[in-house]
Amino acid sequence: MKETLVKVTINGKEVAKEIESRWLLSDFLRDNLGLTGTHVGCEHGVCGACTVLINGEPVRSCLMLAVQADGCQVETVESLARADGSFNHIQQAFANNHALQCGFCTPGFLMSLKSFMENNPTLPTDEEIREAISGNLCRCTGYSNIIKAVKEAYALNC
């Protein structure tokens, strides 16, 4: 099958690869680049587990072709921890508040929240937090600890 050259900046590193144009961005990240932190829960755009940031905006990588990301900045969960391996504020707040159980949905939440917090620098209401994460499904936690964690992440970020 014909392959197309895709050049993207992933987590700050430039990558150029030939791939079939039908490949999903999620498969490209996971299978071609080994970035398996981005999870695939539904492959039809509902669960949000596959959320990554494209030029800073949250995107469902299962609904996007890798070739569409050509020339873009892509950020995945692997980029979140600090250089010394320690947690960023959102990760730390998740750990402090038991905001994950199986952890399968977690990368998607972290990426959605990264963008949300950058766009909403002041502490939102509970209702706003709920809305911000309503595009991410979690089957384990029942969300309450995620909401708690978001509030703490705001506090830690001060």
Place this chain on the structure above:
Amino acid sequence: MAQYVGQNVKRKEDYRLLTGNGRFVGDIRLDNMAEAAILRSSYGHALIKSIDTSKAKDCEGVIDVITAADLEGKVQPFTEFVEFTLPPNLEKDIKPIIKKNPEPMLAKDRVTFVGQAIAIVIAENRYAAEDAIGLIKIEFEPLPVVTDPYESVKAESTVIHQDLQNNIQSHFEVSVGDVEKAFNQADHVIRARIKTPRVSGNPLETRGVVAEYEERTQQLQVWSSTQVPYMVRSYLSKLVGLVENNIRVVAPDVGGGFGPKCAVYPEEIVIPYLSTKYKRPIKWIEDRLEHMQSTRHSRDQVHDVEVAVKNDGTILGLKDHFLLDNGAHNSFALCCAYNSAAHLRGMYRIPNYDITGQIVLTNKTPNVPYRGAGRPEAVFVMDRLIYMIAEKLNMDPVDVSFKNFITPEEMPYDTDLFYRDGANMVLENGDYPGSLKQAMKIVGYEQFREQQKEAREKGKYLGIGFSSYIEGTGIGPHEGAVVRLDSSGHILAFVGSSPHGQSHETTLAQICADEFGVSPDQVTVKAGDTSLLPYGVGTFASRGAVTAGSAVHVASKKLKEKLLAIAGEMLEVAASDLELQNGKVYPKAMPTRFVTLQEIALAAKPGPRCKVPEGMEPGASATHYFVPPTVTFSSGFHTAVVEVDKDTGFVEILRYIVVHDCGRVLNPMIVDGQIQGGVAQGIGGALYEEIIYDENGQLVTGTYMDYLLPTAMEVPVVEMGHQEFLSPRNPMGIKGVGEGGAIGPPAAIANAVCDALKPMKIEINTLPVSPNKLRSLIEEAELQEMH
């Protein structure tokens, strides 16, 4: 000394999961790995006249296409799961009819449900495999489809499996006391048909298998997203004819299970077999659309129930006949059905009780246990009845509950029937009235009734609903632990149960840490790998903490004793005069003269420097298999406060309260997390989730656009109250907690909705309480009022 048990110790699992370093089955990549895709039946019931795979085989990148014919003589069909067969005394007591109903690996000449696997393509990657799937040609001859269990039991119904003669796969009856007499003495008899529909557990990670065969050593390595790796190993060995010890099954990080991953599936047998055949690693990852069709569903019970009551609300007896629509196969004997029968009376003293259960086959995906496993269905029946009794007698539902509770003074209370494990079902302890009182206090029951009145005057419909549950948790037959002191002084604990979100690595480390006087950081727990221990069971049925926790506790104690004995030799002090604290062993009288755990580990090695006392084996390791005498009974009360929009039929949950008893709490944060998560799933079942088939057996709710999982917008923060009645059935007093949260919401929410709409006569006896269903109930009631 409990230093860590009972504390909110932060999870050891989280670092890898938060940094994208978890390793789920889908994340595994091996050299030369091929990928599989599966062709599934698009018919609910049909004969397969022919399968033509030639075009698919010619497709670029395709290695082979496998159908049932290729497995003949190589892979045996499933038998029923012996793990779930009934103990002899229970069998003798209830004399069930259970027809063997084994499932083929791949459909051969007929398909019996949409989603049944027919052919497997192995290709260089998933894209190529899926291309080839589209080129397989199958000629079907459609057969009449049965989707309604009441049609299915009729004599004239199409029989799905000819060899079973009819579609009733199992039948059993349980009888306690004298029901006829009770009904004769009743002032009132209330009858209802109460239905809990079919739902799907939907862990966020789908199923998946990776298998690699090493010919040189004949080792078969399998990774599977399962709750029961030992069961997968045992069936692989049996059905493919391999030496069990040559198979290693690993459940790596698993993205939720909730029951559906507690079965062994055809893919877990066939994919490993194919890896031995093609001598290449093979990976199959289920996609969500396959998951909705082929991963097992659950619930789907209809109860025809009658209850005999006196004018004062006393329940004299209960009769129930229920059907469990199990889809096209049942490999789990009476598991969920008998759970329903055993738990239906719940917290209530109902001395006369007759229940008949029938497991019926239809052209749907087979059912398996899902969080609660027969209990949410039973609770929905019992607690709706409590509300109906209250309605009939014009009583407050809580007074009906108080009237009929088993009291703390009656504990331990013999329910007069056998539990599924064959033991007498005796509720060991608990305070059910106290639990309801606590729930009423948290919600502010009296004030709420006032508030409700005021709101009603303003045209707002508020309601409150309670539901109660007891749950047999921590079922056997056993679970094991090996606790070992590493030469570095670090402690290792290996267990046979297999977590998928339950935090074993943390809670079991807390247990160990307390025993050895170290911090949980100095303990590493490993689980989900059949190479760790010879025997293991798995994580389901709220059993992890009870069984694996107890095993770790006792194994740690055994090892500690041995370490003290070795230290005694080293220090030339009697072991009984020694103390172990902070990683050091010292004479109680002289704490400064110590040996470290690391020094003891070295002294445990065989050889001239060995200090292991004579008569003991060298080594610093201890094993314990915990065999519970029977289950422990957790219990709790759920309270829902809702507002109903009468015009739209929309239900909003304003408050949700859970008071529960799970015995000794190992880690409150984790226990609360289990409850909150369980309630979220229960809310899904109460308000949103339903698997629907049309009359042709086509799955209507096959995507997340039609099968609605609760989001953060729909799940309130659960307010919690705790009771802690330690179970005498295991050394730490633990009771299980994993499922409780999911058991109560359907009944509590349905009761709350009925309460909100009072005095309108609305009976919600089926789920989910979706806006359209509720609107039609309201319309009906309004019409009746007008007449």
